[in-house]
Amino acid sequence: MRLSPLMQLGLLAGPLLTMVDSSIVNVAVPDIARELNAGLATTQWVVSGYLLALAAGLTTTSYLARRFGTMRVYAIALAAFLLASAACAASPGIGALIAARAVQGFSGAPLVPLAMSILLGRQGAARQIPVAAGILFFLAPAIGPSLGGLLIAAGGWRWIFLINVPVGALALLGVRRLPAGVAPAADGHARPDPLGLVLLSAGLVSTLFGASRATTAGWTNPLAMVTLTAGLALLLLYAWWGAQTQEPAVDLTVLRHHRSALALALSVCSSVVAFAAVFLLPVFTQSVQHHTAFATGLALLPQGLITGVGTALGQRLSIRYGTRYLVVSGFAVLAVASAGLLLLTPATPLWATALILSGRAAAIGFGITPLLAVMLAPLPDTKLADGNTLFNIAQRLGGSLGVGILGSLLAARAVHTGAVPAFHEIGLILTAVAAGAALLSLRLPARTPEVALDTISARSDSGAGGKAAGE
Known part of the structure; x- marks a missing residue:
């Protein structure tokens, strides 16, 4: 069954809103602190509280989807996210805002993995990320700061939360029109962990x-x-x-298959290389090149769109040329594009920086779809929520640890060598990670495998004597 535009909006708007809200508030922290008479250290919890609550909410996603049904949990989570957004906009003080942001993060956590489960589950073995989903999912983190700056300039920081309400309400109308069989139904016998x-x-x-x-x-x-x-x-x-x-909270059975585990590890490497530049490059453009935050945001925008387009193109190329070839090529191009960071100087124009980032974005887009397909290949539709939740958890852990380590290294090296040489050292590290990932990608299957979950479970049982959680 072909989904109408309104139905597609219902499945795409939820993930889009929650990902935009992960970064949109960053530019509003000074304004919030000033209007609510709060210190910057306290106000930072408006950002941190959301991200930590989002991480906690991810862990409940798989069980809730099994017990109450994927579609029902998605709809309730989206409605709760909208109510929390309205509460954020109406917050009278910093404590109320932090609490509302925590609720917003927790309720928004299931939206990405469950939407992906529904979109991918409809396609059986030929699981591909829809073109619109690929573009929106990868564009969302990039447009957050720029959109936040525009909304603050137009009406104040409360508008960055209010904007969610009309968009989300329209999405809820689309969700209500989705057919009942579009996602796995509730399992009344599912037990909590x-x-x-x-x-x-x-x-x-x-x-x-x-x-x-x-x-x-x-x-x-x-x-x-x-x-x-x-x-x-x-x-x-x-x-x-x-x-x-x-019946674990999140089923790790898929990782017993070495190809799925390898695909997940490679996707984390891709995430680290991608997001390290997204988070660290604005520091360089603003503190070294002295560009404004808004100009930097504009320079970052093309990479989100190109990553999404690359994702759509990558899944077509993987069908024609095979998984291994595309992922190895993607990481090789990513290594070359990351080496372009070594060319950045205080005088480098923003358009050149945007061009380097766009090359990296295309390479990441080419590889992420085949890697996700390899990871999810063994899973039936009923286990897609577990697979997508695990994918999101791994991305957040890998991205946070990678960015944290590289950010600290950049700050430490800048003291001894200067900002530009320190940033070039980070570029060398990112190039080496991408090149190493290209070599590891040679172990991927030539084509996306179609392996039954019970086959993996049987192999795991014979090797470890354990019982698979999906049985």
Whole structure:
């Protein structure tokens, strides 16, 4: 069945809004602090609270989708996100705003993995990201700061939350028109995994908080090290627990297949190389080249659009040329484009910077769809929520840790060598990561495999004696 434009909007607007809201508030922090009479350190929790709550909400997504149905959970999460957005806009003080942002993050967490599950699940074995979804999903993080600046200039910081309400309300109308069979139904016998949820959510939140703290306060900061170490330990404990229980909070069965695990690891490498430049380059353009935040945002915009177009083009090329060839080529181009960062100087025009980023964006777009297809290939539709949730968790962990480490290294090296040489060193690291990923990509299958989950489970059982969670 072909989805109408309104139905497609229902599935695309939710992920778009939650991803835009991950970055749109960054430019509003000074205005919020001034109007609500709060310190910058406290106001930063408007950003951090959203991201940490979003991470915690991700851990509940798979169980909620199994127990209550993918479509129902998506609709309720979208409605709750809109109500929280309205509460953010109406907040009388900083405490109320931080609380509303936490609710907004928690309720928005299921929107990306569940929308992807619905869109990919409709296609059976030939799972491909729709063209519009690819463009919007990768454009969203890039347009956040620019859109935020425009809305603040037009009507004040409250408009960055109010804009969600009409767009989301229209999306809810589209969701209501979706046919009942578009997503897996509820499983009334699905059991919760309380211990797994606690281990996974606490581990994810603690790790992300520790990485964020280390980025700002340094990797020798006691609070950063304690929370980061505790978070990683809890995540390892969850990995052990998830292999022992029949219905874990997030099913890790897919990782027992080495090709799926490799595809996930490579996608994390791609995320680190991509987002490190997105987060660190504005520091260079504003502090070294002295461009405005708005001009920098405009320079970052083309890469989001090109990544989305590259994603759509990549899935067509993977069908024609095969997975391995496309991913290896994508990472090789990414390495060459990342080496272009070594050419940046204080006098480099923004259009040249945008051109370098666009080359990187195209390469990332080519590779991400085939990697996602390889990872999800073993999963039936009923397990897509687990696969997409795991993909989102890995992306957030890898991206946060990678950006945190590289950001701290950039700050430390800038003190000793200067800002430009330090940024060139980061460019060398990103080039090396992309080149290493290209070599690892040679182990991918020539074409996306179509492997049944029970086949993977049987192989895993014979090797480890455990019972797969998907049985």
